Amino acid sequence: MSNQTAFAPTLSRLKRFEWRQNIIYIAFVAVFLLFAVLLRDSGFTNPNNLMNILRQTATITVMAVAMTYVIAAAEIDLSVGSIAGLSSVVTAMSISSWGLVPGIMAGLSVGLVAGAISGGLVAWLKVPSFLVTLGMLGLLVGVARWITASAPIPIADQTYIAIFGGGQLGPVPTIFIWVTLVVGIGAIVMNKTKFGRHVRATGGNLVAAGYTGVKTARVKFIVLMLSGGGAALAGMLYAGRLQSGRFQWGTGDELSVIAAVILGGTSLFGGRGQVIGSLFGAVFIGLINNGLILMGLDVSQQQVVRGAIIILAVALSRKK
C-alpha cells in the first residue's frame, strides 16, 4: 500500500493529496455549480441571495470554528445551540436593564461559564463530554425558558444591532467582520500555535500526548470553554440579526455545527482540525438549505434531502 519510491516530487505530492479530507471543497464547487445551473431563473446566483446565505450561516460558522477545536481534541459539545439561545436571552435582558456593555459582557460570560463547567467536568472529573454537554443542552434551554417565561425579549439598542446584526462598516456588513475574525484567528491558532498543536495531539493520542508533556486536561477544559464562548457569540449574533433574545435561537444548531465540522475534514475521532474546512462546511449546509428552498421543496422535503446529502458527504469525507 505504501509505495515509498516516489519517482518525482509532483507524483508524491499528488499521492499525498488527501482527497477525502478535502472533499468539502469539491462538494462545495459541485453543488454550487449544480444550483447555479438548475436555479438560474430563481435568482440563486443573485448577489443578494449569496449574501443572504453567508449572513444566515454566520452563526453556524462561528460555532463550527470553536467546535473544530473540541472535535480535534476528540471531545464533543452538544450544548452549543442551547448556549446560543441562553446567551441571546441574557444579552437582551441585560441590555435593557444595565445597558450595552454590561449586556455584551453578560452574554459572553454565560457561554464561558457554561463551557467552563462542562470543561471542568470533562477534564478533571473525566465525565464523557457527550453526557456532560447532553445534560447541559437540556439544562440551559430550561434556564432560558425559565428566566424569560418562554417569551421573546426585544432589543431596542441600535448600537448593539449595528455591531451584532445588520450594521455595515463602510461597504462591509459587520457580521462578515465577525466571521472573518473568528475564522482567521481560529485557523492561525490551530495551525501555527502550540495550543493548536497540543489540541490535535490530545485528540490524536491522549496517552502519548500526556507522556510527552502536553497538559491534556487543561487542553480539554480550554476547548470546551472556548466552544461555550463561541456559542455565546453566535447567540449574540442571532440576537442582533433578529433584534431580540429568545430561547429558541440556536435550537438544533448543534447538529448542523457538528456536520459542518466533519464535512470540513476534521476527524470525529480527534487528531485533525481544519478550521477553513469548517467554514466551507457551514456555508455548504447554508447553500443546500437555500437551494432547496428556491427549488420549492417544502420544509419536510428539505429536511429529508438535507439529511441525505449530509450523510453522503460525511461518508465520503470519512477516512477509510
Next chain:
Amino acid sequence: MPKELVPVIEMREIGKSFGSNPVLKAVDFSVEVGEVHALAGENGAGKSTLMKILQGVYQKDSGSIYISGSKVEITDTFSAKRVGIGMVFQEFSLIPSLTVAQNIFLTNEPTKYGLIRDSKAKSLATELFKTMEVDLDPGRLVESLPTALWQLTEIAKALAQDAKILIMDEPTASLAKHETEGLFSLIQRLKKKGISIIYISHRMDEIYRIADRITVLRDGSRVLTSRLEDLTPEKIVEAIVGRESSAHLLHRDRSENISEEIVLELENLTCGSKVQGVSLKLRRGEILGLAGLMGSGRTELVNTVFGVLRPTSGTISINGKRIKNNSPADAILNRIALIPEDRRSQGLVLDHPVTENLTLPLIDQLTVAGLLSSKKALKKSQEIIKHFEIKLAHPAITVGSLSGGNQQRVVIGKWLATDPEILMMDEPTAGVDIGTKGEILDLVRTIANSGKSVILISSELPELLSVSDRILVMKDGRVSKSLDRKEIPNEEYLQLAIQGAS
C-alpha cells in the same frame, strides 16, 4: 579519565511495594556510559516496575538513584526527562495525525512571535536524522509510515530532548528481519555517541548480539548481573525461570496419537494476494505448525479457513466433505475454532465478566424458553474454569483484570467449550511469561492428544519445534516448505528455511 568510570545510572537498593505486595526488593541496577544493558525476567519479575520508577511513572519506596554520579529525585515524567531519560515505548507513543517533525518537537516547538515555525522544526529533524544516519522525510504524517519508522521517530524524539539514556522495551517485537538489522546498527551508532541503552527483551539471540551486560530479575530481586561473554544462554534461562526446568520446550514424539484420517484438507486455497494456492492436509490428532515471517500469509490463511476472509478460489474440505465458510458462524458450525492473534482486541471483551466471555460462543445452548439463563451460564463457565485451571476470585470479575496467561486460558477455554474438531491458534503465547508459555504448550499437547487437530502459528521457533508434529513454512502467501518434525535437526535449520536461505 575518571569521569568515564562513573555509571550514567546507578539505582541502589530500590524497593517498591503495591499494597502489601513487594514487587522490588532492594534491587541494584547500574548502566555505564555508552553501554547496552539488557534487562530480562519473566512478566511480573519487576522489570517494568523498575523502569517505571526510572521514568517517574511510579515512585520508589526506598533506595536512591544517581545520574552521572549525583543523586536525583525522580518525581514525575518531566523530571525523568530533565535528567536525560528517554523511553522508546513498546506501544508507540506518537500522534498519528501529526508529521514526524511535529511529533519530534511536540511541546518543544520552535516558535517566533508565538507562532510555530514548522520549517525550522523540519530542518532540525532532518539534521537529527542525518546524525542518526537514517533516511526519513520529517514532513510525512506518522500514520503514513510503516511501523519500523515509527520507532525511529520515537528514538529521534527522545534524542531531540537530549536523552542520555534510552529505555527500549521489546523494540523488535513488531519489526521484520531487515528492520531489526537497521535498528541494531542504529544502536551501535548511538553507543559510539555515548548514549546508554537499557534493552528489555525476551529474545536471547538479540541480547547476545547487541548487549554488553545483562541483569536478570526474578520475583522482585536481582538474581544476575554479568557481562554477556561470561555467560551461556542456559545460565540466563536458568536465572530467569529459577528452579523450573524448561522441559516443556523438549519435543516429544506423539506419532501414536495421530491417526491417518484426514480432518481438514485445503486445495489451492487463494485469498487475494495474501494467500496463494495453499494446499494442505491435517490429520486427526496432529499438531501442524505454521512458520514464516510477519506478513508471510499465515494469519490470513487461518482467517480464510475460519471464514473471516473469503477465499477467491480453492476449496476447503472437512472429513472429506467440501464446505463453504462464509462467516465465522459457519466455521463454528463446521466445528472449527480460531484463537486469534490479538486476544485483547479480537478474542475477548475485556470489560465483560469472565462468565460472559466464556459463554459467548455457546449462547444458544444456554437459553430457557428463549431467554438467557444466567444460572446455566454460571454452571457452564465454572466447568470450563475448572477444566482449564483458570485462576480467578470469582467468575463475575472482568477478564481485563486477569493476568495475561489467565486471559489466554479464558480464550482457549471459550473456544474448546464449543467442542471443535479443528483448533487454530495464532501466536497463543505472545505476551505471556515463560512459565505460562509452558502451561499453554502443555495444554496444546493435551488438546491434540484428546483427538482434536491443531494448527499453530508461532514466531517463537523453540516453541513451534517443541509441539509441532509437522511444520509448514510460509513465504509470500505460499507454502514454501513442508517439513516433518523429524527432518528438522535444530532451530537454525528452521530459521534458515523461514528466511528462504535453504
